Amino acid sequence: MRTRPLALASMLAFGPLAAAAGDRLELTGLLDVRAVYTDADTSFLNGGSGRLRFDKNHDGLRLGRALLAAKFRVSDIWTVNVVGGSYGDYDKNPLDVTEAWLEARPYPTGSVRYRVRLGAFQLPASLENRSTGWTTPYSITPSAINTWLGEEIRIVGSEFEAKWLGATHNYDGDIAFTAGAYGWNDPAGALIADRGWALTDRQSTLWGGLARPRIEFIREVDHKPGYYAGLTWRHHDRLEIRALRYDNRADPGATSTDNIAWRTQFTSLGLRWEPDDHWTVIGQSLQGWTYVGGDANSEDQYAESFRSWFVLGSYGWNSDRITLRYDHFSTRQHSGFYGAPTNDDGHALVFAYLHDFDDHWQAVGEWQQVRSGFPPRVDAGEPETINESQIQLSIRYRFSLQR
């Protein structure tokens, strides 16, 4: 207790400074610059049908991502969170925001904790993308599933979570029920139908879009809200299992001046197992449907099912980590044929090595190989099945400030 008078004196002397020294604002940043070598076909991001972020005409020295994440504590309970930055590509805004939300976390007064989010944020389905800015700590490129979620799915609305805190009952773990209601996600499904699955770390931004011609995903067409609901079970900080159902409840017949609504629904199941301090195993599967145009009984309505799964094994020691991941993916067109069926079939392998030099500097080497078969390529005079590989060497500078 000797420190108390001292603390009191210093508070009197430096009162205004002490008040400002609290960590009301947390800023986290990342600058990721890469040397890319690839034989890939022209990427869908550049108007082609390749499935990787970069291609043989767009490689060399590239900006991976410049990212700034801000968390501002408005009160003990409310925080404002904004994630923005740049991918240094053709997108219409050189700087844009990927997520921006207001979060309330009241203190638990019983075994259940409640949490509310309002704004624009990533769907909480991934057990892989767990780092700042919804990035993965295991590799550069996330799985096909989490690539797609980062592209087409963005929640603009509200989320409610009720979590049973096991600690209050002598159990090291918890069970959370999460549900969201949202709008402005009616174009979701357009990209996976048109292109199939991809493996990139390029998320869509709130005011930007992806592919050429550009698809913008944050649009409301039919004025019908969508929902998602999920359950997460965490056991001993070692095992996490998550199930989630998403349905944007769009009217597939609805159109607006510049958009059409895609009815997209899917179920995701994921597991992350960390048996010891070194190993991480993640598995996730996602399957669903998307529909567009006319009524459900018509053969003219475009209907496509899609599914993917991946298994990731990662081993971390000291300042190093190696990761191997296998992705399998497919789509099937069931009706609404106007050309070659958009039946995607493929798989991918990713190997990554990450090394932390210190708290700020990190180097990552990643090799990936993707094989995809997609009949619409033939209409464009390309082979149906292509093999693409890409090597990325990334230097990352990361920082965290509290003000």
Next chain:
Amino acid sequence: MLESAGRCVTVAILMLALGPACAGDLQLKVTGPDGKPVAEVVATATARQAVAAPVSAAAKSRERTTAVMDQQNKTFVPQVLVIGRGTWVEFPNNDSVSHQVYSFSPPKRFQLPLYKGEVHSPLQFDRPGLVVLGCNIHDAMVGYIYVADTPYFGKTDGAGMLRLKDLPRGRYLVSIWSPRIADDGAVLSQEVELDAPGPATVEFKLRQSLRSAPQPRPHPNNWDAY
């Protein structure tokens, strides 16, 4: 027996300096069903009848005692803190991030934001019982403050042993508690008579295997948000 204890009390009251002569130690051991020692188990010894507090304990009760429950690497350190009734506890937060510590346990309900660079007053725990601590920001954090209703308490060491010193002679109820112990009822408390000059020994043999210790896993890097 009671007579001897009574005499001892009388002697202790009349001649405080002789108190220790009527006091003894209690040696305690906790083992799991596999026979291995169990560390970090809280043990309390409560007199079954009025005994004179030894001089040291009486003096202690007049002092303001302060204990520390720290926060490091998103864990409470120690995970289990045992204190006497009326003890003040400081929450210094030596972590690189903020915490919002709370409890809704009946002996002490509180909400204590621990922001970096701010000074936090200690809290007094004046009602006996178990206080479960959580963090409003990090749901996986859990800690325990066990407020003992007796001056005789402690935690077992790595060998599963604890020696409670200078207990006035008499009959005691010795109880143990740990978040890892799955047993309940009779296994967790024993009566013991402290009458000889040598230490009285009491051994707790747990029947059910221990709950696994919390295993906070280091995150892939300190940049992780989730």
